[in-house]
Amino acid sequence: MPPTLSRDDVDRLLAAPLPPARIELAGKLAEDLTQAQLSEAELKLAQDIVRILARDVEVTVRAALASNLQTCPLLPRDVAQRLARDVEAVALPILARSLVLTDEDLVEIVGSGSSAKQSAVAGRPTVSEAVAEALITIADERAVATLMRNDGAAINERSLNRAVDRFAASDAVMSGMVERSTLPVAVAERLATIVSDELRQHLVEFHALPAQVASDIVLRARERAILQLGRGVTEPDLRRLLLQMHRNGRLTPSLILRAICTGDIAFFEAALAELAGVPPANAQMLIHDGGRQGLPALYSRAGLPPGLFPVFRAAVDTVQSTTFDGEPRDLERYRARVIARVLSQLETLDSADLDYLVGKLDDMLRVAA
Numbered sequence: 001m002p003p004t005l006s007r008d009d010v011d012r013l014l015a016a017p018l019p020p021a022r023i024e025l026a027g028k029l030a031e032d033l034t035q036a037q038l039s040e041a042e043l044k045l046a047q048d049i050v051r052i053l054a055r056d057v058e059v060t061v062r063a064a065l066a067s068n069l070q071t072c073p074l075l076p077r078d079v080a081q082r083l084a085r086d087v088e089a090v091a092l093p094i095l096a097r098s099l100v101l102t103d104e105d106l107v108e109i110v111g112s113g114s115s116a117k118q119s120a121v122a123g124r125p126t127v128s129e130a131v132a133e134a135l136i137t138i139a140d141e142r143a144v145a146t147l148m149r150n151d152g153a154a155i156n157e158r159s160l161n162r163a164v165d166r167f168a169a170s171d172a173v174m175s176g177m178v179e180r181s182t183l184p185v186a187v188a189e190r191l192a193t194i195v196s197d198e199l200r201q202h203l204v205e206f207h208a209l210p211a212q213v214a215s216d217i218v219l220r221a222r223e224r225a226i227l228q229l230g231r232g233v234t235e236p237d238l239r240r241l242l243l244q245m246h247r248n249g250r251l252t253p254s255l256i257l258r259a260i261c262t263g264d265i266a267f268f269e270a271a272l273a274e275l276a277g278v279p280p281a282n283a284q285m286l287i288h289d290g291g292r293q294g295l296p297a298l299y300s301r302a303g304l305p306p307g308l309f310p311v312f313r314a315a316v317d318t319v320q321s322t323t324f325d326g327e328p329r330d331l332e333r334y335r336a337r338v339i340a341r342v343l344s345q346l347e348t349l350d351s352a353d354l355d356y357l358v359g360k361l362d363d364m365l366r367v368a369a
Contacts, residue, residue, distance in 0.1 A: 023064040026053055030068030033075065047076050054079045062090045070097045077101070084109055088116050095120035107134045118143035127153035136163045141170050148176030157184040164190050185237045186244050235280070238266065242274040251275060253304050260315045261338050275302035287316060310348050314341040 032038055032046055053065045066083045069075045070093040080100040084091050094101070095109060095117055106121050107130060113121075118139040121131065123146050132155045135147050144167060147153050155163075160177065164187065167173035177183070178191055233241070245251040251271055259267040273283035276298055286294030295316060299309055318341045322334055 019058045019061050022053065022056060022058070022061045025049075026061065026065040027068050029053070029065075030072060033069065033072045043074065047074070047079075050076065050079050054082050059087060059089055062086060066090045066093045070094055071099070073099065075100050077105075081105055084117075088114060091117055092120045096124060103128050103130050106131045110134045111138055115140050115142055119146045122147035122153070123150055125152050129154045129156050129159070132156075133159045133162075136166070141167060141173060145170065145172035145176050148173055148180060151181055155180075157187060160184065160187045161190070185233045185241045190244075235266075235270075238270050239274070239280070242267075242270055246274050253308060256304070257308070257312065257315065257342075260312065260319065261335065261342060263319070263334055263338070265319055272298055272302050275304070277301075288320065307350055307352070310345045311342050314345045317341070 029046055029050055032042075033050070038046060050065065050069070053061060056062050056065075062083065066086070069079075075098065077100050080094055080098050083094045084098075084101060084105065091109075091113075095106075095113075101109075106124075110118055110121055110131065111134065118135060119142055121127070122135050122139065122143045127135075127147065127150060132147060132153050135143055136155070136159045139147075144163060147155070148163070160183070163173060163177065174191065177187075183191075242251060251274065256268060256271045259265075259271065269284050269287055270280055272287065273280045276283065278286075278298070278301070283298060286298040289295065295313065296309065299312060300306070304312070315338050318338045322337055
């Protein structure tokens with residue numbers, strides 16, 4: 001099939017016709033280059049004419065060229081670079097879809113381009129980790145929010161944490177991050193903390209709750225969210241999550257007790273290992289020691305409240321003696337048995353420990369009752 005770009009077209013171009021004719025010519029060029037049915041000489045001629053059109057004084061001509069060639073694989077890279085650096089009406093289609101541009105080109109545009117250009121890059125069908133990192137480091141809120149909503153963007157954990165550092169106050173960025181299909185568990189834990197802080201502020205301002213009451217409500221919601229995040233993750237990811245929580249002072253006795261009461265023995269074992277500074281395998285053997293000496297030693301080494309040990313002991317004993325029957329709601333029945341054993345220990349606690357337990361776990365105790 002002969003090319004639609006004829007010698008007459010070339011002559012018309014060189015004669016500098018009116019913009020509509022040059023726009024029409026841009027469409028013909030795009031059709032030829034996209035179909036890729038040109039001979040080597042014809043391809044070179046078409047690409048040379050594209051280079052001329054890319055320098056046209058009329059924005060409408062350059063914009064038509066960019067629009068027609070945004071997905072063309074035979075667009076010369078130097079032309080794609082020129083168009084990408086042009087005004088937004090010209091650049092945005094190329095930045096959003098052209099596969100000719102390299103990661104280096106895109107990173108350069110992110111560093112020097114406008115918010116609209118950054119957003120166009122962030123919304124590309126695929127975004128590499130390098131480009132995503134540049135966007136998160138340099139771009140504005142609008143572009144980073146677009147990136148977070150883009151499932152085609154590859155964003156590593158370091159970049160996600162940087163986004164949290166820069167945009168923790170941005171609902172658009174944080175909600176986009178929360179709604180991503182996958183998140184590293186440690187990043188998800190940070191997000192749970194941020195959302196909880198916002199909820200606490202809302203409770204204080206709009207429901208006239210004392211700050212401490214609001215804080216406790218948020219703490220329970222945070223603990224439930226963290227335990228949900230921890231279920232089903234790999235052992236290395238769980239250890240990283242607990243290490244981060246320990247460093248930030250969020251690996252609390254109430255969270256650990258909540259874990260054992262909800263049947264999350266893996267979280268309980270890993271948490272005590274982290275607090276006590278012992279290998280997870282050692283912690284498991286100490287917790288399930290048939291001689292009943294291991295758990296109190298590990299509990300003390302972990303620095304957990306001495307007065308609450310009977311509650312933890314009762315919960316662990318119930319876990320060890322309970323199996324799931326596979327019948328409907330067996331998890332609920334299991335949890336009810338654990339909570340019942342916890343309730344049986346309340347009379348052994350002094351008033352301070354009892355107040356702590358009821359204050360931190362009253363939602364679970366009410367459900368069990």
